Amino acid sequence: MSLAGRWPLPDHHDLRDELLAAWDRPGYHDRLHLAEVLDRLELLADAGAGFDPTTVALAAWFHDAVHDGGPDDEERSAQWAERVLPPAYADEVARLVRMTAHHRPADDDPPACALSDADLAILAAPRERYDTYAAGVRADFAHVAEPDFRAGRAAVLRDLAAKPHLFHTAQARALWEASARANLGREISDLA
Numbered sequence: 001m002s003l004a005g006r007w008p009l010p011d012h013h014d015l016r017d018e019l020l021a022a023w024d025r026p027g028y029h030d031r032l033h034l035a036e037v038l039d040r041l042e043l044l045a046d047a048g049a050g051f052d053p054t055t056v057a058l059a060a061w062f063h064d065a066v067h068d069g070g071p072d073d074e075e076r077s078a079q080w081a082e083r084v085l086p087p088a089y090a091d092e093v094a095r096l097v098r099m100t101a102h103h104r105p106a107d108d109d110p111p112a113c114a115l116s117d118a119d120l121a122i123l124a125a126p127r128e129r130y131d132t133y134a135a136g137v138r139a140d141f142a143h144v145a146e147p148d149f150r151a152g153r154a155a156v157l158r159d160l161a162a163k164p165h166l167f168h169t170a171q172a173r174a175l176w177e178a179s180a181r182a183n184l185g186r187e188i189s190d191l192a
Contacts, residue, residue: 003020004020027137055093062097078093166184
């Protein structure tokens with residue numbers, strides 16, 4: 001199914017098209033990333049992760065809709081959702097998008113746990129895909145000098161690695177935790 005066909009609101013096609021245009025950019029935060037997050041959300045929903053699939057899918061569509069490497073990308077994405085989504089979704093989608101700034105959802109928050117896990121599952125990708133992801137992240141931050149990027153990226157990865165679990169749902173931990181930790185360790189070592 002095309003990415004456009006995965007839009008969760010049967011109407012609001014103009015908004016879908018605006019989002020597709022926003023995601024049409026080079027680097028990691030592109031349409032492939034959106035498709036992968038949606039794929040992982042479907043996997044977690046099928047495994048019984050306990051969240052409303054429409055709301056969390058909308059949050060996926062918005063979570064990196066604004067991405068220019070700035071410190072407020074998630075906030076600007078959340079504000080966009082608040083401005084344009086129907087009231088039944090706007091506040092919750094914005095809350096979920098803001099959570100992706102740090103990927104530290106509360107354990108008793110199934111929608112946030114699912115979105116965080118789906119977004120971070122790239123960390124468990126096979127080596128070739130992981131390396132493409134890491135190169136895409138570097139491209140996203142091409143405006144940052146290499147030493148500063150390496151230090152910043154290593155700090156982000158070390159912060160993630162320090163968490164007791166990278167993933168918050170049992171399903172995601174079983175599927176992705178070990179591979180993700182191996183990839184993180186390798187990239188942190190490469191950045192040193």
